[in-house]
Every structure is written in structure tokens, then in C-alpha cells.
Amino acid sequence: MATPSMEDYLERIYKLIDEKGYARVSDIAEGLEVHPSSVTKMIQKLDKDNYLIYEKYRGLMLTPKGKKMGKRLVERHQLLENFLTIIGVQEDNIYKDVEGIEHHLSWDSITCIETLVEYFRRDPGRTDELLNVRKELEADN
Amino acid sequence: MATPSMEDYLERIYKLIDEKGYARVSDIAEGLEVHPSSVTKMIQKLDKDNYLIYEKYRGLMLTPKGKKMGKRLVERHQLLENFLTIIGVQEDNIYKDVEGIEHHLSWDSITCIETLVEYFRRDPGRTDELLNVRKELEADN
DNA sequence: GGGGAAATAAAGCAATGGCTACGCCTAGCA
DNA sequence: TGCTAGGCGTAGCCATTGCTTTATTTCCCC
Ligand SMILES: [Mn+2]
Ligand SMILES: [Mn+2]
Ligand SMILES: [Mn+2]
Ligand SMILES: [Mn+2]
Numbered sequence: 302m303a304t305p306s307m308e309d310y311l312e313r314i315y316k317l318i319d320e321k322g323y324a325r326v327s328d329i330a331e332g333l334e335v336h337p338s339s340v341t342k343m344i345q346k347l348d349k350d351n352y353l354i355y356e357k358y359r360g361l362m363l364t365p366k367g368k369k370m371g372k373r374l375v376e377r378h379q380l381l382e383n384f385l386t387i388i389g390v391q392e393d394n395i396y397k398d399v400e401g402i403e404h405h406l407s408w409d410s411i412t413c414i415e416t417l418v419e420y421f422r423r424d425p426g427r428t429d430e431l432l433n434v435r436k437e438l439e440a441d442n
Numbered sequence: 443m444a445t446p447s448m449e450d451y452l453e454r455i456y457k458l459i460d461e462k463g464y465a466r467v468s469d470i471a472e473g474l475e476v477h478p479s480s481v482t483k484m485i486q487k488l489d490k491d492n493y494l495i496y497e498k499y500r501g502l503m504l505t506p507k508g509k510k511m512g513k514r515l516v517e518r519h520q521l522l523e524n525f526l527t528i529i530g531v532q533e534d535n536i537y538k539d540v541e542g543i544e545h546h547l548s549w550d551s552i553t554c555i556e557t558l559v560e561y562f563r564r565d566p567g568r569t570d571e572l573l574n575v576r577k578e579l580e581a582d583n
Numbered sequence: 584g585g586g587g588a589a590a591t592a593a594a595g596c597a598a599t600g601g602c603t604a605c606g607c608c609t610a611g612c613a
Numbered sequence: 614t615g616c617t618a619g620g621c622g623t624a625g626c627c628a629t630t631g632c633t634t635t636a637t638t639t640c641c642c643c
Contacts, residue, residue: 304598304599304600306599306600306601325620325621326620326621326622327619327620327621335600335601335602336601336602336603337620337621337622338601338602338603338604338621338622338623339600339601339602340621341621341622341623342600342601342622342623343600345622357608357621357622358607358608358609358620358621358622385551385554388551388554388555388557388558389554389557390548390550390551390554391550394548394550394551398546398547398548398551400546401543401545401546401547402542402543402546402547404542405539405541405542405543405546406539406542406543407531407535407538407539409531409535410526410529410531410535410539413526413529413530413531413576414529415579416529416530416572416575416576417529417572419575419579420571420572420575423575427568430561431558431561434557434560434561434564435554435557438556438557438560445629445630445631446630447630447631466589466590467589467590467591468588468590476631476632476633477632477633477634478589478590478591479590479591479592479632479633479634479635480631480632480633481590482590482591482592483591483592483631483632484631486591498590498591498638498639499589499590499591499638499639499640500640
């Protein structure tokens with residue numbers, strides 16, 4: 302099982318490879334706001350757990366396992382951002398909240414949230430009605 | 443700011459006082475599945491942070507701050523359980539997921555989830571429609 | 584007053600993951 | 614082709630968190 306931090310690294314690495322074709326230590330470090338030496342250490346851990354193949358000074362390649370997991374992690378993060386956006390959470394809170402909760406939800410829960418997001422996507426009227434509920438609750442207090 | 447573990451202790455303490463009128467070290471320990479010495483230590487920390495007033499061998503009393511926070515924590519936990527239940531997460535996953543995410547959501551997010559739960563509560567037809575979306579998605583794959 | 588249960592203190596441990604300092608590699612330029 | 618700057622890696626260290634073990638203290642009730 303990957304720790305929260307391992308997931309954050311893997312997520313970032315997958316995204317970098319997806320967008321730029323490669324993931325350098327310095328880019329990972331910058332993205333996660335840690336020092337490069339921390340990245341090297343974590344990469345070695347991810348290698349040991351077979352998420353990627355690492356060659357010193359040569360870069361890294363995600364294994365099938367790492368690719369699959371990375372993809373899921375990136376999608377999960379995006380899904381949760383969408384979810385919080387839909388239910389009306391303030392922009393400035395979303396990223397931090399997602400960074401926190403993403404590591405603590407079962408895949409069962411993720412699937413259910415996916416369904417929920419799709420539910421609101423299919424009929425924008427539903428979002429309007431949700432907003433109405435919100436307004437009523439605010440008026441009440 | 444309280445750490446996740448501090449929140450878990452405070453939540454449990456509030457609940458015990460609410461249900462039995464008092465919170466003994468051994469009950470707290472049992473509920474959280476830790477040793478009594480761990481409880482004593484954490485109680486001292488909570489005392490230092492003014493969530494409660496602690497007298498050795500005499501028990502503890504929540505301060506207004508502690509009461510207020512404890513109440514919010516218990517309600518937050520319950521809300522999140524309701525939320526996951528509504529969207530169709532399996533019983534067996536709910537407790538663990540809630541235990542994890544509850545510490546990582548802003549109060550803004552909590553409020554929005556409250557609204558969402560109320561949205562489904564007001565019209566059970568909405569839950570049915572959500573279930574329909576789910577079935578369609580399942581049929582698709 | 585004594586026995587036993589409950590609570591506390593002290594010490595230490597393990598996991599995690601960050602940082603600093605310094606040394607090593609290599610791409611790319613001179 | 615050799616140098617070197619900057620990227621990368623290693624080693625050692627530290628902070629945090631929260632738990633355990635063990636030993637001692639206190640309380641309560643007989
Ligand atoms: Mn994260
Ligand atoms: Mn993320
Ligand atoms: Mn919890
Ligand atoms: Mn809880």
C-alpha cells in the first residue's frame with residue numbers, strides 16, 4: 302500500500318510524463334515544493350515497490366503498475382476537484398481539501414462520487430436546485 | 443490547530459460525556475483501541491490546548507472551547523457517514539473512509555456537504571434518480 | 584488499613600518524510 | 614576533447630506524531 306506522500310509523488314510524476322514526456326527530479330521537486338534530495342529518496346522507494354524503474358542520473362520509467370496507479374490517482378484528484386466545485390466549495394479551499402482527502406477514500410467511495418458528479422452533469426437543473434437549497438438554508442439561520 | 447489524532451480523541455470524549463455523563467480513561471482507550479497510557483498523554487495535550495480541564499486521577503471536564511469543538515466533530519463525523527450512505531457506498535467502507543477524510547475537509551466543504559445531504563433528504567426522488575444514473579453507468583461498462 | 588483496579592510517568596521506539604551538506608555525474612560548451 | 618556548472622545522489626540528521634512497555638502512584642471499596 303502506498304502512503305499519502307507516495308501517492309502525491311506518483312500523481313505528480315504521471316502528470317509530468319503525460320504533459321512533457323518525462324519527469325525530472327527538479328520538476329517533481331518544484332511541483333511538490335520539496336528539495337530535490339527528498340525526491341531522489343522517494344523515487345528509490347517507488348522503484349523498490351515496483352511503481353517505476355529508476356536508473357541513477359538516467360531518469361525513470363513508470364512500470365505498468367505505476368502507469369495504471371498514476372492514471373487513477375490523477376483522475377481521482379480531478380474528480381474530487383470537480384465534486385467540490387459542483388457542490389459549491391470556494392475555489393481557495395478546493396485544492397487543499399482534495400490534497401487531504403484523496404488518500405483516504407476507498408475506490409468504492411470514489412466510484413460513488415463519480416456517479417454523483419455524472420448525476421449533476423446530466424441535468425444542470427439539479428445544480429440549480431442544489432443552489433436553491435443552499436439559499437434557503439442560508440436564509441434560515 | 444488540532445491534529446487528526448487529537449480530533450479523534452476529542453470526538454470520542456464528547457460522545458462519551460454526551461452518552462454516559464463522563465469520560466474515563468479506560469473507556470476512551472477502549473473506544474480508540476489504544477493503551478490507557480496513550481490516553482493520559484493525549485488528555486494532557488488537550489488540557490494544554492484548553493480543550494478540557496484535567497485533574498490527575500479525578501477525571502476531566504470539557505471547556506466551552508472543547509464542548510463546541512467536540513460537538514462539531516461528532517456532527518461532522520455523522521454528516522460524512524450520512525453522505526457516503528446516500529451516495530451508495532458499501533456499509534463496510536464507510537467508517538474507515540470517514541475516519542480518514544473527516545480531518546481534511548475545510549468547514550466550507552462540510553457546509554456544502556450538509557447542503558447536499560439536505561438536497562437529497564428533501565426529495566427522495568433525487569436519490570432514486572441517482573441510483574438510476576448508477577445503474578446506467580454499470581450497464582455501460 | 585489493605586488489596587486491586589485504574590490511572591499516570593518515564594522512557595523509548597517506529598514510521599514517515601523532510602532538510603543540509605557535500606560529493607558525484609554528465610551534458611554541453613569552449 | 615577536456616572542463617565545468619548545474620543537476621542529481623548519498624549520508625546523516627532532525628522533527629513530528631503517536632504508540633508501547635514498564636514501573637509507580639492513587640483511588641476506592643471492602
Ligand atoms: Mn494529496
Ligand atoms: Mn492530489
Ligand atoms: Mn478520524
Ligand atoms: Mn470520527
